Amino acid sequence: KNQVEQSPQSLxxxxxxxxxxxxxxxxSPFSNxxxxxxxxxxxxxxxxxxxxSENTKSNGRYTATLDADTKQSSLxxxxxxxxxxxxxxxxxxxxxxxxxxxxxxxxRLSVLP
Amino acid sequence: EADIYQTPRYLVIGTGKKITLExxxxxxxxxxxxYQQDPGMxxxxxxxxxxxxxxxxxxxxxxxxxxRIRTEHFPLTLESARPxxxxxxxxxxxxxxxxxxxxxxxxxxxRLTVL
Numbered sequence: 604k605n606q607v608e609q610s611p612q613s614l615x616x617x618x619x620x621x622x623x624x625x626x627x628x629x630x631s632p633f634s635n636x637x638x639x640x641x642x643x644x645x646x647x648x649x650x651x652x653x654x655x656s657e658n659t660k661s662n663g664r665y666t667a668t669l670d671a672d673t674k675q676s677s678l679x680x681x682x683x684x685x686x687x688x689x690x691x692x693x694x695x696x697x698x699x700x701x702x703x704x705x706x707x708x709x710x711r712l713s714v715l716p
Numbered sequence: 717e718a719d720i721y722q723t724p725r726y727l728v729i730g731t732g733k734k735i736t737l738e739x740x741x742x743x744x745x746x747x748x749x750x751y752q753q754d755p756g757m758x759x760x761x762x763x764x765x766x767x768x769x770x771x772x773x774x775x776x777x778x779x780x781x782x783x784r785i786r787t788e789h790f791p792l793t794l795e796s797a798r799p800x801x802x803x804x805x806x807x808x809x810x811x812x813x814x815x816x817x818x819x820x821x822x823x824x825x826x827r828l829t830v831l
Contacts, residue, residue, distance in 0.1 A: 637819065646720075646806050646822025647759075692759075694820075701747040701766070701810040701818045708758040 605630045607695050607707035615713045620683055624710045626676040626693035630703070634696040638667050638678045641690045641709070650678070650691075683714045719743060720823035722807050728829045729797055737792045737826045739807030747810040748790040749820070752776055752803050759806065765790055797830045804828070 607628045616622050628636070635654045639647035651660045651667040653676070660667050664681045680687055690709040697703030723738045739748065746767045751759040761774030765784040779801070781793050794801055807823040 635817065644804075644825065644827070646808070646825050647820075648822070649819045652817055652819060690756075696818060700813045704749075704761075704820065706759045709756075711756065 605695075605697070605703070605705045607693055607705050609691075609693050609707040609710050611710060612708070613711040613713070615715060616683055618683060618685055618714055618716050621679065621681050622683060622712065624678045624680075624691050624693075624712070626678070626707055628674050628676070628693070628695045628705070628707075630674075630695040630697060630705045632697055633671065633674075634699075634703075636667075636669055636676050637694045637696070638665070638676075639692040639694060641692055643689070647692055680712075683712075685714050685716060688712060688714045720807060720809060720821055722805075722823040722826050724826060725824060726827045726829075728831065730831050731796075731798055733797050733830075735794050735797055735828075737794075737805055737807075737828070739790045739792070739823060740788050741809050741821075741823075742788065743809065743811065743821075744787060745809035745811050745821070746787065747818075748784070749808040749810075750774075750780075750782060750790070750792050751806040751808065753806055753825075754803050762805075763792065797828075799830045802828060802830050 610625045637652045638650045641647040653669045666679045669676045692709045693707040719742045749764040750762040753759045763782040805826045808820040
């Protein structure tokens, strides 16, 4: 069964600290993996996308990694800010363009002053 | 960045009412999707469309219908709203393959409460 798991379910950190969120998937075939940020009451916004051949991708203070062999991904946030408080969702796509999006449950991050 | 509009943003209605949630986009994206998301929970696919006159059911398609008469619009209709329909509804689009990757662009969502 195609599945995406994320850990931890929730995380609380202090402003300025770093953190790492995890994503494990069993989706096959695999096309790409994305991390989205979803602010409360809003739609998700794409942060990074990685294909099978990529193992790291950065977007400002966000760095995503992908290990296609172990089917694991991580999202590292550096020097966290209060505005980073949100849910972070891992989404894996199958082989066909625009099809087979498998969503993880998300990690709820709270950054405290 | 895609311009995706959802109306209404918030809706409170009584049980048994028929409602239509609107989703429109101005980018000419052919693929559109409807998701249901309870607070703090994952997104569940309700319906999707790969173009005009194309609609498919997702995991939670029961009790709702969609239409895709025009590329720009993808309305979702609940024939008889129930309290179990209380949730946030998110609309998303994907650009045509020739424009790049299949990143989904999401609208702001409609928060529905059924009393």
